[in-house]
Amino acid sequence: MTAAPQKAKAGAEKIEVEVSAVVPLNDLVTRFEFKRRDGAAFPPFSAGAHTVVEMQDAGRTRLNPYSLMSDPADQSIYAISVRRDDEGRGGSLFMHRNVKVGDAMTITYPVNLFPLDLRGRKHVFLAGGIGITPFMAMIAHLERMGGAWELHYACRSKALGSYADELSSRHPNKVHVYYDDQKQAIALEDLLDGQPLGTHVYVCGPQGMIRWVHETAQTHGWPDENVHSEEFLAPQPGKPFEVRLCKSDMVIQVGEHESLLEAMERCGVDAPFLCRGGACGQCETDVVEADGEFIHRDHWLDDDEHASGKKIMPCVSRFVGKALVLDR
Amino acid sequence: MTLQFNTETFRDDYSFRNSDRAIKRFPFPFHEDSYMYSVNMEQHRGGPAGSVFEMRFDVDEHYVSEMQDRALVLAEDPLRCQSLPHMTLAGWDTLELIMVSKSEDYPDLFELHRDGDRWRWINKPMGIDHSFTFLDETTLPCGPLEYITRQAQGDFAVLDQRGEMLYMDAGMVTTQADWSLDFDIGMDFFEWHAPVPLAHEMGIFKRALKFLLNIQQGAPARRLNWTMTVNPLLDTSPENYHKWGVQKTTLTPENIGAKQHLRVELQTFYRLPRSNALLFPIRCYLIAFQDLVSIPKWGRRLHRVVRDLPDELATYKGFIDNRPKMLEYLGRFDDGLPTSPGVWPDLDTEPPLQR
Numbered sequence: 001m002t003a004a005p006q007k008a009k010a011g012a013e014k015i016e017v018e019v020s021a022v023v024p025l026n027d028l029v030t031r032f033e034f035k036r037r038d039g040a041a042f043p044p045f046s047a048g049a050h051t052v053v054e055m056q057d058a059g060r061t062r063l064n065p066y067s068l069m070s071d072p073a074d075q076s077i078y079a080i081s082v083r084r085d086d087e088g089r090g091g092s093l094f095m096h097r098n099v100k101v102g103d104a105m106t107i108t109y110p111v112n113l114f115p116l117d118l119r120g121r122k123h124v125f126l127a128g129g130i131g132i133t134p135f136m137a138m139i140a141h142l143e144r145m146g147g148a149w150e151l152h153y154a155c156r157s158k159a160l161g162s163y164a165d166e167l168s169s170r171h172p173n174k175v176h177v178y179y180d181d182q183k184q185a186i187a188l189e190d191l192l193d194g195q196p197l198g199t200h201v202y203v204c205g206p207q208g209m210i211r212w213v214h215e216t217a218q219t220h221g222w223p224d225e226n227v228h229s230e231e232f233l234a235p236q237p238g239k240p241f242e243v244r245l246c247k248s249d250m251v252i253q254v255g256e257h258e259s260l261l262e263a264m265e266r267c268g269v270d271a272p273f274l275c276r277g278g279a280c281g282q283c284e285t286d287v288v289e290a291d292g293e294f295i296h297r298d299h300w301l302d303d304d305e306h307a308s309g310k311k312i313m314p315c316v317s318r319f320v321g322k323a324l325v326l327d328r
Numbered sequence: 329m330t331l332q333f334n335t336e337t338f339r340d341d342y343s344f345r346n347s348d349r350a351i352k353r354f355p356f357p358f359h360e361d362s363y364m365y366s367v368n369m370e371q372h373r374g375g376p377a378g379s380v381f382e383m384r385f386d387v388d389e390h391y392v393s394e395m396q397d398r399a400l401v402l403a404e405d406p407l408r409c410q411s412l413p414h415m416t417l418a419g420w421d422t423l424e425l426i427m428v429s430k431s432e433d434y435p436d437l438f439e440l441h442r443d444g445d446r447w448r449w450i451n452k453p454m455g456i457d458h459s460f461t462f463l464d465e466t467t468l469p470c471g472p473l474e475y476i477t478r479q480a481q482g483d484f485a486v487l488d489q490r491g492e493m494l495y496m497d498a499g500m501v502t503t504q505a506d507w508s509l510d511f512d513i514g515m516d517f518f519e520w521h522a523p524v525p526l527a528h529e530m531g532i533f534k535r536a537l538k539f540l541l542n543i544q545q546g547a548p549a550r551r552l553n554w555t556m557t558v559n560p561l562l563d564t565s566p567e568n569y570h571k572w573g574v575q576k577t578t579l580t581p582e583n584i585g586a587k588q589h590l591r592v593e594l595q596t597f598y599r600l601p602r603s604n605a606l607l608f609p610i611r612c613y614l615i616a617f618q619d620l621v622s623i624p625k626w627g628r629r630l631h632r633v634v635r636d637l638p639d640e641l642a643t644y645k646g647f648i649d650n651r652p653k654m655l656e657y658l659g660r661f662d663d664g665l666p667t668s669p670g671v672w673p674d675l676d677t678e679p680p681l682q683r
Contacts, residue, residue: 048604072602111544118488145417
């Protein structure tokens with residue numbers, strides 16, 4: 001339109017931060033707090049937003065999304081809580097083992113793929129384990145704005161119930177905690193049954209829990225648009241494969257423990273991305289040619305698109321076969 | 329630079345004028361000698377010094393008069409500003425964005441002093457000095473969206489984002505190119521764009537929606553759009569079509585240069601941080617044909633664009649009946665010489681009219 005066409009940069013805008021606190025909450029979860037290195041205030045954010053944290057791990061750049069769990073009204077800090085995943089690809093382990101107070105890090109501007117529906121007359125939050133984090137920000141927001149809410153929080157045990165005590169003592173009438181090891185469980189059907197018209201339900205937790213909530217709500221006649229969920233997928237390891245990128249005119253190898261997106265970035269290809277968890281759609285890539293089988297793991301493409309073999313989300317999906325050519 | 333604000337009208341005697349400076353910085357929308365739809369988005373991160381792209385919200389010589397015209401429109405028709413109940417937070421987001429941007433970009437004209445939620449806003453051109461509590465509606469004379477957009481040029485659509493769709497759930501619309509907020513309120517993106525010809529078939533709106541849904545905080549975008557307006561009218565609304573539509577029949581070869589205006593919209597797009605809504609400011613710039621052709625490159629190019637535009641587009645933009653008269657006038661400023669690429673006037677390098 002005006003001058004030379006500008007190429008959009010991959011990923012959201014970045015913020016240079018310093019780690020201002022590292023607070024272990026229990027055996028698995030640690031909270032990390034950030035201050036801005038330039039001393040300015042953080043941008044306000046909407047509850048439910050995440051940030052992508054850039055980790056420099058021995059010459060390798062790791063980019064992991066984490067929900068912002070601090071009070072959105074507090075522009076002096078951003079905080080995330082990270083659950084250590086001993087079986088994962090190493091991002092959470094790096095955070096737990098290597099990140100210390102005073103470290104310089106880079107995070108992105110907030111991106112919200114799990115917003116509150118502000119039309120909601122009441123908001124019911126269903127959290128499983130580390131899925132509590134976005135609700136911390138949502139609760140702070142609704143408390144400030146005078147919105148109606150309640151939380152049902154399932155965790156393994158009292159010892160692993162991050163923030164359960166804090167939330168219960170602050171909001172004794174709105175917070176309900178369920179401990180697996182005491183055989184307590186959310187009575188979902190009763191809960192959904194008793195809600196006033198205009199209630200929205202939000203679930204964040206393991207895949208099975210998310211499916212359970214969606215299916216139960218649907219069976220009980222809830223409109224789909226009143227049931228919200230967020231699940232970040234971590235890329236799964238898989239067999240190495242080779243890809244030809246036509247626009248970049250190169251052939252790259254995707255290793256066992258890296259995603260297709262990460263392999264492109266390692267080879268200097270400026271591929272678009274945002275959430276890196278199969279949800280936002282930014283990295284959607286056209287397939288030019290494929291002789292083999294796709295392992296689609298994203299939430300973005302629909303079943304028909306998955307079956308068509310014409311598109312792939314390189315942040316989480318993989319390929320097994322003879323040849324794959326992408327329009328990138 | 330100290331801005332001199334014009335005393336002018338956009339109705340009745342139409343005393344609106346562009347200064348030489350305003351003519352040279354006009355956002356001419358055609359980067360080549362022809363026009364077809366495109367999503368044509370770019371990042372909104374400043375632009376050449378003095379251009380309308382430089383600041384987040386451009387303030388120009390028409391500011392005070394445009395705000396007076398808005399007040400007149402609202403006095404007659406309060407429904408030009410609406411905000412569905414869930415959009416109040418987005419209204420505060422809008423107020424914050426505009427106050428912060430203007431006080432930083434034009435410190436000689438606007439000041440914002442913040443002490444926690446206690447804010448003091450000073451708007452010198454409009455003579456406003458107001459203290460209020462952020463997020464407390466009772467401390468403003470009207471809702472936050474109406475309050476701040478009575479002090480900001482251009483229309484504002486505030487779009488709620490739910491489930492991969494945008495909804496026109498709030499706005500301030502008094503300088504529009506023939507669309508109505510009162511009619512569109514609550515509609516989704518495809519519904520409010522339904523009247524646009526050709527673009528649906530071209531898949532423009534699907535791509536545009538996808539782009540807009542992914543506009544992120546800290547990374548605003550912009551594009552230009554355009555149409556034609558007879559007389560420098562800001563309020564070309566469907567509600568008032570009976571007043572302005574008939575004026576399209578008043579063009580003569582003698583008055584067309586002064587009466588016929590190219591109307592350009594600088595559209596920007598911001599992700600609002602607290603509400604996650606999308607703010608869509610639509611800023612209208614008007615220029616009379618006789619002023620536009622004082623830039624030789626623009627005179628040549630506008631003639632070619634108007635001449636070659638598909639009939640559907642000339643109809644949709646409302647000037648198919650006046651096209652022959654426009655071409656007769658503009659043809660005098662097209663000597664057939666090639667034009668330089670891009671939208672800028674290029675006064676130093678483009679030759680004067682060769683006739």
